[in-house]
Amino acid sequence: MATATAAHAHEPDYLNAKTGIGSWIYTVDHKRLGIMYLASILMFFAIGGFFALLVRIELMTPGETIMSPTMYNKAFTLHGAIMVFLFIIPSIPGALGNFFLPIMLGAKDVAFPRLNLLSFYIYVLGAILAVASIAINAVDTGWTFYTPYSTRTDTAVVWVTLSVFILGFSSILTGVNFIATVHKLRAPGLHWKRLPLFVWGMYATSVIQVLATPVIAITLFILIMENVLTLGIFNPQLGGDPVLFQHFFWFYSHPAVYIMILPGMAIVNEVLATFSRRKIFGYMFVAMSSVGLALVGFLVWGHHMFVAGMSEYATLVFSALTFLVAIPSGVKVFNWIATLYKGSISFESPMLYALAFLVLFSIGGLTGLFLGTLSVDIHLHDTYFVVAHFHYVMVGGTVFGFLAGLHYWWPKMFGRMYDENLARVAFALVFIGFNMTFFTQFVLGSQGMPRRYYDYLPHFAPLHGFSSVGALVLGAGFLVMAFMFIRSLASGAKAPPNPWGSAGYEWATASPPIEHNFHGQPVMTRGPYDYHLATDEELFDGFPEEAAAKE
Amino acid sequence: MSADTHAHEGHDGHGHHGPKWLQHHFETPIQQFESSKLGMWAFLAQEILFFSGLFVAYGIFRIAYPEAFAAGSMQLNKIMGGANTIVLLFSSLTAALAVRSAQLGKKDEVTRYLFITIICAFGFMVIKYFEYTAKFEHGLLPGIHWNPSHLVGIDAPLDHMHVFFGVYFMLTGLHGVHVLIGIGILFWIMMRNHNGEFSKEYWTPVDLAALYWHLVDLVWIYLFPLLYLI
Numbered sequence: 001m002a003t004a005t006a007a008h009a010h011e012p013d014y015l016n017a018k019t020g021i022g023s024w025i026y027t028v029d030h031k032r033l034g035i036m037y038l039a040s041i042l043m044f045f046a047i048g049g050f051f052a053l054l055v056r057i058e059l060m061t062p063g064e065t066i067m068s069p070t071m072y073n074k075a076f077t078l079h080g081a082i083m084v085f086l087f088i089i090p091s092i093p094g095a096l097g098n099f100f101l102p103i104m105l106g107a108k109d110v111a112f113p114r115l116n117l118l119s120f121y122i123y124v125l126g127a128i129l130a131v132a133s134i135a136i137n138a139v140d141t142g143w144t145f146y147t148p149y150s151t152r153t154d155t156a157v158v159w160v161t162l163s164v165f166i167l168g169f170s171s172i173l174t175g176v177n178f179i180a181t182v183h184k185l186r187a188p189g190l191h192w193k194r195l196p197l198f199v200w201g202m203y204a205t206s207v208i209q210v211l212a213t214p215v216i217a218i219t220l221f222i223l224i225m226e227n228v229l230t231l232g233i234f235n236p237q238l239g240g241d242p243v244l245f246q247h248f249f250w251f252y253s254h255p256a257v258y259i260m261i262l263p264g265m266a267i268v269n270e271v272l273a274t275f276s277r278r279k280i281f282g283y284m285f286v287a288m289s290s291v292g293l294a295l296v297g298f299l300v301w302g303h304h305m306f307v308a309g310m311s312e313y314a315t316l317v318f319s320a321l322t323f324l325v326a327i328p329s330g331v332k333v334f335n336w337i338a339t340l341y342k343g344s345i346s347f348e349s350p351m352l353y354a355l356a357f358l359v360l361f362s363i364g365g366l367t368g369l370f371l372g373t374l375s376v377d378i379h380l381h382d383t384y385f386v387v388a389h390f391h392y393v394m395v396g397g398t399v400f401g402f403l404a405g406l407h408y409w410w411p412k413m414f415g416r417m418y419d420e421n422l423a424r425v426a427f428a429l430v431f432i433g434f435n436m437t438f439f440t441q442f443v444l445g446s447q448g449m450p451r452r453y454y455d456y457l458p459h460f461a462p463l464h465g466f467s468s469v470g471a472l473v474l475g476a477g478f479l480v481m482a483f484m485f486i487r488s489l490a491s492g493a494k495a496p497p498n499p500w501g502s503a504g505y506e507w508a509t510a511s512p513p514i515e516h517n518f519h520g521q522p523v524m525t526r527g528p529y530d531y532h533l534a535t536d537e538e539l540f541d542g543f544p545e546e547a548a549a550k551e
Numbered sequence: 552m553s554a555d556t557h558a559h560e561g562h563d564g565h566g567h568h569g570p571k572w573l574q575h576h577f578e579t580p581i582q583q584f585e586s587s588k589l590g591m592w593a594f595l596a597q598e599i600l601f602f603s604g605l606f607v608a609y610g611i612f613r614i615a616y617p618e619a620f621a622a623g624s625m626q627l628n629k630i631m632g633g634a635n636t637i638v639l640l641f642s643s644l645t646a647a648l649a650v651r652s653a654q655l656g657k658k659d660e661v662t663r664y665l666f667i668t669i670i671c672a673f674g675f676m677v678i679k680y681f682e683y684t685a686k687f688e689h690g691l692l693p694g695i696h697w698n699p700s701h702l703v704g705i706d707a708p709l710d711h712m713h714v715f716f717g718v719y720f721m722l723t724g725l726h727g728v729h730v731l732i733g734i735g736i737l738f739w740i741m742m743r744n745h746n747g748e749f750s751k752e753y754w755t756p757v758d759l760a761a762l763y764w765h766l767v768d769l770v771w772i773y774l775f776p777l778l779y780l781i
Contacts, residue, residue: 108576111586172597180590184582214597218604222721229694231717233608238693239711244611248604521578 028113034099080143092263106187126167133159175209201266216252264401276343289328322372353404360396385445416492429477436470623715642671656751
């Protein structure tokens with residue numbers, strides 16, 4: 001591979017292969033679309049984070065701190081809706097998945113490149129509508145848009161739900177694209193047992209995207225019609241059933257939790273294998289546990305509604321099924337730990353995020369079992385315990401996984417290294433700030449502090465204050481990280497093709513990759529974690545041209 | 552891992568010698584065909600789940616308000632619904648025949664069959680139009696215009712009958728949107744066929760358009776008995 005790279009050194013990379021604004025706007029190159037997704041989701045991550053800081057600053061002291069109760073309702077709704085629908089769901093599949101899935105398959109592109117472009121513009125359209133809804137009259141329903149309130153409030157529910165409806169199709173089309181790509185565009189020699197675990201994770205994610213997202217689409221379509229035409233399907237005043245909305249909503253939104261976490265887990269596989277120079281322990285178990293999570297994820301939506309008025313038998317079944325989720329999750333965590341055992345571990349920043357993922361996801365996952373237990377959930381439902389639990393999974397899991405991937409693949413995507421010391425400072429701030437913010441909330445919740453409340457009793461003030469300070473530390477960490485990445489783009493050292501010495505397929509091509517990813521059709525002769533089979537040349541972390549010059 | 556740098560390289564450095572309809576990122580026509588087909592089936596799976604929400608709503612409210620649903624069903628015109636069923640089933644046949652003709656490379660036959668399919672689709676929409684206007688005139692659209700008159704089989708509107716019509720209008724309305732999109736797709740494929748883009752070797756788009764059309768038909772096959780007959 002390295003020889004081939006040297007021989008074709010004149011071929012420009014994907015960033016320079018074509019120039020001009022049109023070459024980006026109409027591009028069907030999966031790598032450029034990945035970069036466009038990355039820029040978009042990072043922008044919405046910043047906006048969603050801004051609203052999170054507003055919420056935490058308001059809660060820093062009891063009573064009014066910086067905003068009115070109405071503004072507060074809008075702020076936490078926008079934080080949730082933007083983070084879920086505009087950042088976290090499209091984040092890893094749209095940005096890193098688009099960029100790396102075809103490369104890891106040894107393919108030139110995804111199966112349907114034009115559909116990929118369409119999917120991106122559907123995302124843009126949805127994002128514009130969401131921003132418009134803020135300008136019109138920002139919603140205050142919470143990100144779940146629960147009826148009957150969402151059929152009564154005079155805020156722009158129709159606009160924002162239309163936006164989510166449209167965003168759903170972006171997600172569905174990405175899923176369709178990835179499924180066809182994984183099945184049909186694998187390079188010769190890349191059979192299913194050699195598939196990188198990132199690809200397995202994205203594949204399981206795509207299955208959920210295709211099968212669950214249409215249900216939220218129809219649910220929100222009914223909700224829009226309910227608001228526009230007053231039909232009487234969810235509105236109890238007209239004979240409708242608001243609990244039906246909750247069932248429909250969670251039939252999507254629980255599997256959507258796995259749309260969020262599976263890609264994070266998928267990245268952690270790659271990073272752990274690379275930085276412990278070891279084959280992933282129990283490869284097939286880890287791969288199948290992704291598929292298992294995708295399937296079990298469809299059967300547990302009722303655990304969001306234990307106190308919403310379901311029959312006791314239904315709650316029993318949903319509770320039992322919820323415990324099943326712990327099995328594939330546990331399989332993953334134990335196999336990851338076994339992978340580290342006797343590995344030759346190094347602690348570069350992607351690995352730090354991956355190891356943090358192991359800790360934080362375990363806390364998030366295990367506290368999920370508290371909430372899946374019927375008797376405990378009655379006490380903890382709608383308290384800060386729930387808020388802390390899902391932030392440990394969504395931020396401690398998905399966002400830390402995403403950041404692991406972003407640091408890990410940054411040199412491949414942009415051909416530039418970043419300042420490792422600064423990256424570690426940012427990691428320390430993010431890790432400490434995150435735990436200060438959310439571990440505190442486990443305590444708050446177990447003491448009975450309800451979520452979404454604008455005000456609280458004086459004895460909660462110290463913990464709320466501590467949590468808010470943590471949020472500021474977390475925000476500072478992200479600012480350092482943004483500075484670090486921008487500086488890397490401007491003046492980072494040129495990245496070699498394989499800076500981490502990984503055996504993964506994506507490191508065999510140039511950094512940044514050429515337009516068609518590889519010169520000619522790659523043929524896979526070993527698995528992506530087979531360090532014992534990889535040649536020194538493949539794991540060489542320098543520049544092939546320089547190596548050739550030295551000889 | 553090794554790179555087979557020469558075997559597959561064409562004159563452009565990364566391409567391959569293939570027919571012009573073979574996209575650059577596919578190695579062989581069969582790979583392109585299978586990818587397209589798999590993608591379409593995945594898309595159709597999401598279509599079924601898209602409609603599933605409304606089917607579940609139908610089931611739940613039918614159990615909650617059985618009399619209102621029975622009375623609502625009586626207001627629908629079985630003749631028009633039945634006629635539309637026959638029209639759609641026939642159009643599925645012509646769509647399938649278009650695929651068969653495309654596989655045999657009979658270009659003019661493909662155009663003819665697609666044309667008949669499109670005419671049937673328009674016929675369906677015309678009948679639907681008359682049905683809808685009749686329902687509007689009888690005040691059966693839920694919401695501010697709800698004011699039922701000309702009732703069949705009952706003297707006065709039942710409580711919650713508007714829920715039946717809410718489900719009815721959303722199911723048939725969404726299905727109607729799918730028919731309209733289908734007309735657009737079939738017309739586009741017909742024009743491409745007319746321009747000679749397809750051949751015995753390459754007829755994937757005809758196949759995919761027909762698959763979509765069969766789904767539109769399939770949804771109606773369930774809508775008709777659920778809404779009109781039971």
